[in-house]
Amino acid sequence: MKEYFFLQYKMLNRKMIDFGIPLLVAYTLIPIVFILLSKYLFSKTPFASYIFLLLALGIISKTSETKRNDFLKSIFNTRNYLTLRIVENLIWSAPFSIFLIYKKQFLFALALASLSVFTALLNFSITTNFTIPTPFGKKPFEFTVGFRKTFFVYPIAYFLTCMSIMTNNFNLGIFSMILIGLICISYYSKPEHSFFVWNFSLSTKAFLFEKIKTSLKYFTLLSLPITVGLSVFFPEEIIILIGFFVLCNVYLATLVLAKYSAYPHEMNLPQGILIVFSLMFPPILIGIIPYFYSQSVKNLNPLLDDSN
Amino acid sequence: MIQIKNLSKKYGQKIVLDSINLEFKKGKVYGIVGKNGAGKTTLFKCISRLESYEGQIFSDFNKLKDHIGFLLTNPFFFSKITGKEYIQFLANARQVKLENIEDKNIFDLPLNQYASTYSTGMKKKLALTAILLQKNKVYILDEPFNGVDIQSNLIITELIKKLKTLGKTVIISSHIFSTLAETCCEIFLMKNGKIVKKVKQEDFSNLEAEMKQFTIGNQIENLGLQ
Numbered sequence: 135m136k137e138y139f140f141l142q143y144k145m146l147n148r149k150m151i152d153f154g155i156p157l158l159v160a161y162t163l164i165p166i167v168f169i170l171l172s173k174y175l176f177s178k179t180p181f182a183s184y185i186f187l188l189l190a191l192g193i194i195s196k197t198s199e200t201k202r203n204d205f206l207k208s209i210f211n212t213r214n215y216l217t218l219r220i221v222e223n224l225i226w227s228a229p230f231s232i233f234l235i236y237k238k239q240f241l242f243a244l245a246l247a248s249l250s251v252f253t254a255l256l257n258f259s260i261t262t263n264f265t266i267p268t269p270f271g272k273k274p275f276e277f278t279v280g281f282r283k284t285f286f287v288y289p290i291a292y293f294l295t296c297m298s299i300m301t302n303n304f305n306l307g308i309f310s311m312i313l314i315g316l317i318c319i320s321y322y323s324k325p326e327h328s329f330f331v332w333n334f335s336l337s338t339k340a341f342l343f344e345k346i347k348t349s350l351k352y353f354t355l356l357s358l359p360i361t362v363g364l365s366v367f368f369p370e371e372i373i374i375l376i377g378f379f380v381l382c383n384v385y386l387a388t389l390v391l392a393k394y395s396a397y398p399h400e401m402n403l404p405q406g407i408l409i410v411f412s413l414m415f416p417p418i419l420i421g422i423i424p425y426f427y428s429q430s431v432k433n434l435n436p437l438l439d440d441s442n
Numbered sequence: 443m444i445q446i447k448n449l450s451k452k453y454g455q456k457i458v459l460d461s462i463n464l465e466f467k468k469g470k471v472y473g474i475v476g477k478n479g480a481g482k483t484t485l486f487k488c489i490s491r492l493e494s495y496e497g498q499i500f501s502d503f504n505k506l507k508d509h510i511g512f513l514l515t516n517p518f519f520f521s522k523i524t525g526k527e528y529i530q531f532l533a534n535a536r537q538v539k540l541e542n543i544e545d546k547n548i549f550d551l552p553l554n555q556y557a558s559t560y561s562t563g564m565k566k567k568l569a570l571t572a573i574l575l576q577k578n579k580v581y582i583l584d585e586p587f588n589g590v591d592i593q594s595n596l597i598i599t600e601l602i603k604k605l606k607t608l609g610k611t612v613i614i615s616s617h618i619f620s621t622l623a624e625t626c627c628e629i630f631l632m633k634n635g636k637i638v639k640k641v642k643q644e645d646f647s648n649l650e651a652e653m654k655q656f657t658i659g660n661q662i663e664n665l666g667l668q
Contacts, residue, residue, distance in 0.1 A: 282522035335508035
């Protein structure tokens with residue numbers, strides 16, 4: 135079992151090196167960034183503990199992947215398998231638990247620890263023929279796949295919007311929109327198999343336009359209950375609402391371009407740095423978007439613009 | 443028509459394809475045979491422009507790749523996409539409007555289930571259905587019979603014959619000689635990235651024995667089995 139965790143550690147290191155971050159920098163920066171973001175979240179909303187809990191459970195749920203666990207079950211005996219899964223879940227939830235304790239949210243910390251253990255004990259290998267319906271079947275695949283993987287976030291986001299209306303907290307409503315924006319952005323985090331790009335009988339420019347158009351259309355559709363709700367109940371904040379809606383769309387388009395600017399590889403450090411800078415200072419998007427666009431065209435041309 | 447002239451491909455220092463010269467005509471079926479690692483899949487990827495190459499490929503089309511339906515040896519599927527959505531995605535990519543997909547489900551696949559949960563043979567059949575519905579002019583089928591049941595094997599053989607009569611160009615690689623002999627107009631034998639033999643339909647009867655000699659030789663004897 136020790137070897138398993140050592141391998142996981144090595145895999146994590148390799149991922150960070152592939153991403154272009156020196157290990158020393160990564161192990162210093164990640165905790166700092168985590169603490170700063172957590173503090174920011176707790177300063178912004180009274181529901182931070184709930185959000186924190188959901189985030190942690192979202193991360194832990196990654197370890198419940200059926201194929202992976204079937205593989206582990208085939209290697210380890212039941213006792214070792216369960217110990218391994220519990221330890222693994224506790225390690226992933228540890229930063230969140232520690233921060234919750236620091237914030238004196240003992241009940242949430244205890245709930246998180248219990249849920250970490252509980253999810254490790256659950257048997258997720260029961261496969262059903264149930265297919266989660268999506269409104270995106272006509273235009274697969276990013277939103278179809280993404281929606282099915284993250285469908286549980288949408289009721290939470292809409293619930294937060296309702297809470298914001300009931301408690302007259304406009305910021306919470308904006309947060310729910312940003313949450314949906316971030317979830318949609320995550321649908322574009324991994325590059326697809328080159329076969330699925332090659333198949334398009336479109337020029338590179340038309341391909342990118344199509345991808346951006348689809349992403350914006352579907353984000354608009356998913357955030358519609360929030361934008362409508364907030365604009366009806368907070369008409370005086372309509373300009374801010376439109377501003378955030380536009381920003382979410384701009385970042386979504388940027389991420390689509392960022393993905394293809396690294397294609398066929400995953401986004402790495404240069405793209406990451408530029409995106410972080412743009413989050414801190416949005417006007418630099420004016421320079422970043424054309425840069426990502428030109429890189430995307432360069433990377434996609436060999437697959438799409440073949441002419442004899 | 444597709445004409446390949448002096449096509450070569452290297453991975454670092456390793457030559458994978460070495461000055462390939464081939465011609466594929468409309469309404470003909472071509473077979474490519476060779477051992478694993480002979481360069482068949484790389485050749486297919488180069489024709490499709492999924493891989494870069496040295497040399498030239500000419501065709502009657504402005505963008506050849508937009509007219510190719512490529513069946514990969516191991517078709518790739520997203521984890522949460524149903525069979526129907528996969529077909530829809532590939533049709534959208536080629537701007538083909540599809541209606542009543544269920545009626546075109548000749549392999550009787552569970553189209554509303556996630557494609558990633560299909561068996562190897564079902565995945566192959568789904569991928570084949572999807573490229574057929576793209577209405578391509580050229581079909582490259584890399585091991586179309588692998589993992590497929592006998593009934594579907596017969597359907598695929600008939601499909602290839604149908605594509606030929608419809609004037610499509612079909613290029614197949616397969617390890618099952620009987621299906622190639624039944625469908626192909628010409629078979630090319632590949633070894634170490636080179637086309638070492640071109641065999642016309644009338645000479646197929648000798649080819650199987652020749653291939654056995656060519657690929658196996660005395661290797662089994664060398665094992666010294668007793």
